[in-house]
Amino acid sequence: xxxxxxxxxxxxxxxxxxxxxxxxxxxxxxxxxxxxxxxxxxxxxxxxxxxxxxxxxxxxxxxxxxxxxxxxxxxxxxxxxxxxxxxxxxxxxxxxxxxxxxxxxxxxxxxxxxxxxxxxxxxxxxxxxxxxxxxxxxxxxxxxxxxxxxxxxxxxxxxxxxxxxxxxxxxxxxxxxxxxxxxxxxxxxxxxxxxxxxxxxxxxxxxxxxxxxxxxxxxxxxxxxxxxxxxxxxxxxxxxxxxxxxxxxxxxxxxxxxxxxxxxxxxxxxxxxxxxxxxxxxxxxxxxxxxxxxxxxxx
Numbered sequence: 219x220x221x222x223x224x225x226x227x228x229x230x231x232x233x234x235x236x237x238x239x240x241x242x243x244x245x246x247x248x249x250x251x252x253x254x255x256x257x258x259x260x261x262x263x264x265x266x267x268x269x270x271x272x273x274x275x276x277x278x279x280x281x282x283x284x285x286x287x288x289x290x291x292x293x294x295x296x297x298x299x300x301x302x303x304x305x306x307x308x309x310x311x312x313x314x315x316x317x318x319x320x321x322x323x324x325x326x327x328x329x330x331x332x333x334x335x336x337x338x339x340x341x342x343x344x345x346x347x348x349x350x351x352x353x354x355x356x357x358x359x360x361x362x363x364x365x366x367x368x369x370x371x372x373x374x375x376x377x378x379x380x381x382x383x384x385x386x387x388x389x390x391x392x393x394x395x396x397x398x399x400x401x402x403x404x405x406x407x408x409x410x411x412x413x414x415x416x417x418x419x420x421x422x423x424x425x426x427x428x429x430x431x432x433x434x435x436x437x438x439x440x441x442x443x444x445x446x447x448x449x450x451x452x453x454x455x456x457x458x459x460x461x462x463x464x465x466x467x468x469x470x471x472x473x474x475x476x477x478x479x480x481x482x483x484x485x486x487x488x489x490x491x492x493x494x495x496x497x498x499x500x501x502x503x504x505x506x507x508x509x510x511x512x513x514x515x516x517x
Contacts, residue, residue, distance in 0.1 A: 234516025237451045238413075240324040241405035251402045254317035258398070261309035269305040273298045292476040297379050299479045304386035310393045318402075325397040327452025328517040336450075336513055340458035340504055347459075347500055348466040351492045358488060366474040376472040384468055388461035389453075395421045395440065396447045396456050414444035426480070431490040438494050442501040450508040451515035459500055463493070 241251065273294070274284065283290035289298065311322040323330035368376070395417045403413025418440035422433055443456035471477035508515075 234514075235328070236410075236516050237328050237448055238401055238404035238410035239408065240320055240328075240517065241318050241401055242408070250318050251405050254313050254398075254402060257317045258309060258313040261312055262306055265305040265309045266302050269301050270298070273301060293376070293379070296376075296476050296479065297383060300383040300387040304383060304390045306394055307386065307390040310390070310398045314398060324517075325393055325401070325453070327454065328514050329452070330517075333452060333454055333513075336452070336508075336511075337454040337458055339507070339511075340455045341462060343504065343507075344459045344462035344500065345466070347496045348462055351496055352466070352470065354492055355489075363474060368472070368475050373472055376476065377469055380465055380468045380472060384465040385457075385461040388464050389457050391421070391424075392443070392453050392457045392460055396443050397453055400444060400447070410444065410448050414441060414448075418444060429485050429490075431487060432485055435490045435494045435497075439497045442497050446501045446504060449505045449515065450513055451517075452513075455501075455504045455508070459497070 277284060277289060277291075277294050282294050289295045311325065314320060314325055315322045321330055323332075326332040367373075399417045399420070400410055400413050403416060404410045407413065418437050421440040422436045425436060427433060427436065439459075443459065446455045447453055468477055507513075
């Protein structure tokens, strides 16, 4: 962590700056990275506070009862839970621009933008993977209670909310962990892997699970997505799997009513291992596809 005025970024063979090193340009200073952490915390509080205020304001206008900071209507509680996390996204983008003095698009990919066609391609493979995992669960006889079906109108409402807010929540976590934090630590160490391990531990800690199998599954997911982000030069593949994982799970849970956002409980091995296997296979396969399609890995 030595101040420098030179462009010390490390190009890949054949030229180009890899995804994890956009900060190591002529404007790089070790203290810019350090400044980014408290600024991110401050902006996160502001953005999350604004989103919370808007949601509670709309709920008041709609006549929804509120008790001790929670909504009497579980649909509003469900929506607010995801939107508050999604509010991290503008905080992360603004911090990269203001503290690190670089385009916020460098968090998205080495091309300085979110590559939508590549994102859609990865999403398709993620959907196929989770369809197989869900089908496997059904063959094992996982419980589904017809008496808890909320009705088509209620389910349609929950599905629309899920599809609108869950991908934003998943993207915000990816921009924070596999984007901002990974690049921040790499600006000091030049290699992404110490930061990948640290951000994976943080990713697990940010969730409320306590089952050892789930914790291991989440760590594998976080580390695999860090590897895949570096290998593909952007967040698209990680966002796709994360968003599909969360949205797919919520859409299935919505068939039994408004899902609880409580992150605890005990899980059997067969509840966790299929998703862990999917993470590993997805990372391997998308990496191969990226190389075949010539997806840019360096700027």
